[in-house]
Amino acid sequence: MSEHPLRLGTRRSKLAMAQSGQVADAVSQVTGRPVELVEITTYGDTSRESLAQIGGTGVFVTALRDALLRGEVDFAVHSLKDLPTAQPDDLALAAVPVREDPRDVLVARDGLAFAQLPDGARIGTGSPRRMAQLNAYARNHGMTIETVAIRGNVDTRIGYVRSGELDAVVLAAAGLNRIGRIDEVTDFLPVDTVLPAPGQGALAIECAADNADLIAALGELDDPFTRVAVTAERSLLAALEAGCSAPVGAFADLLADGQIVKEMRLRGVVGTTDGSTLVQLSTTGPVPETHDQAMELGRELAAEMLAKGAAGLMGERAL
Numbered sequence: 001m002s003e004h005p006l007r008l009g010t011r012r013s014k015l016a017m018a019q020s021g022q023v024a025d026a027v028s029q030v031t032g033r034p035v036e037l038v039e040i041t042t043y044g045d046t047s048r049e050s051l052a053q054i055g056g057t058g059v060f061v062t063a064l065r066d067a068l069l070r071g072e073v074d075f076a077v078h079s080l081k082d083l084p085t086a087q088p089d090d091l092a093l094a095a096v097p098v099r100e101d102p103r104d105v106l107v108a109r110d111g112l113a114f115a116q117l118p119d120g121a122r123i124g125t126g127s128p129r130r131m132a133q134l135n136a137y138a139r140n141h142g143m144t145i146e147t148v149a150i151r152g153n154v155d156t157r158i159g160y161v162r163s164g165e166l167d168a169v170v171l172a173a174a175g176l177n178r179i180g181r182i183d184e185v186t187d188f189l190p191v192d193t194v195l196p197a198p199g200q201g202a203l204a205i206e207c208a209a210d211n212a213d214l215i216a217a218l219g220e221l222d223d224p225f226t227r228v229a230v231t232a233e234r235s236l237l238a239a240l241e242a243g244c245s246a247p248v249g250a251f252a253d254l255l256a257d258g259q260i261v262k263e264m265r266l267r268g269v270v271g272t273t274d275g276s277t278l279v280q281l282s283t284t285g286p287v288p289e290t291h292d293q294a295m296e297l298g299r300e301l302a303a304e305m306l307a308k309g310a311a312g313l314m315g316e317r318a319l
């Protein structure tokens with residue numbers, strides 16, 4: 001391949017720079033070419049409006065995609081959970097690298113775990129999905145908590161705890177891992193308590209659909225299992241006709257019998273943000289071998305959830 005560096009378009013937030021830097025290293029290993037980071041500012045980075053007001057996390061993605069399509073950069077790295085479920089024809093999802101910790105975590109004052117929070121504890125999160133599941137858990141365990149809508153980068157969010165304004169905030173483990181702050185976690189929330197966002201913990205490496213050489217080179221970083229798992233999770237989200245700011249959680253994992261992987265399980269949840277109603281279901285089937293099979297698993301679970309009233313619980317996107 002030629003000598004000129006590959007240009008990786010990235011947002012300039014700490015999280016984006018960290019994950020782009022890690023992927024840049026991996027890409028230059030597999031391609032033998034240097035990779036340079038090209039910083040791109042997105043509307044979501046400068047706006048103080050809430051995510052729902054500016055149209056969801058898709059705003060973070062659009063500016064990077066525009067730069068790709070204009071040929072200003074060769075590829076981009078996204079947090080998969082921020083990617084809209086519809087893949088544009090002119091862009092290729094060249095690789096989904098192996099997923100890291102998909103869980104949500106608590107960063108609380110005084111090292112407190114979730115179960116140790118006092119009555120009336122104020123917990124910050126901007127995510128209706130997290131609110132719905134935390135409030136449902138509290139209701140079912142005789143706790144009273146107050147979920148408080150916040151947004152901002154990781155520093156800002158953890159800052160609310162350090163300043164004493166909130167008792168705790170909820171964040172994704174993967175993000176804290178990538179920026180080297182995982183030691184500030186005071187509780188890892190099991191996926192049985194809080195199902196993560198579809199695709200949480202996974203990255204997406206995207207480039208122009210007509211760049212076959214680059215697609216092939218980046219494909220070295222693809223993890224086929226992560227890809228089918230997140231495909232099923234995102235298919236569920238799409239079939240519920242929900243966006244990335246909807247109160248929808250989904251997680252696909254493997255069920256093994258000893259060392260032998262038997263099946264894939266897909267779990268999904270939708271709920272009201274106050275936690276008074278949750279529709280939570282799971283389905284299990286053969287590990288999908290194709291994109292279409294993974295899509296089908298997501299659609300099947302969505303149909304069952306819709307039959308149980310899921311559609312009526314998704315009107316809360318404004319939170």
Ligand SMILES: NCc1[nH]cc(CCC(=O)O)c1CC(=O)O
Pocket residue numbers: 057079080081082170171172174175176199200201202203
């Ligand atoms: N909502 C923004 C966002 N997008 C991706 C991550 C974390 C990394 C990931 O889930 O892959 C975060 C931060 C968070 O939710 O705490």
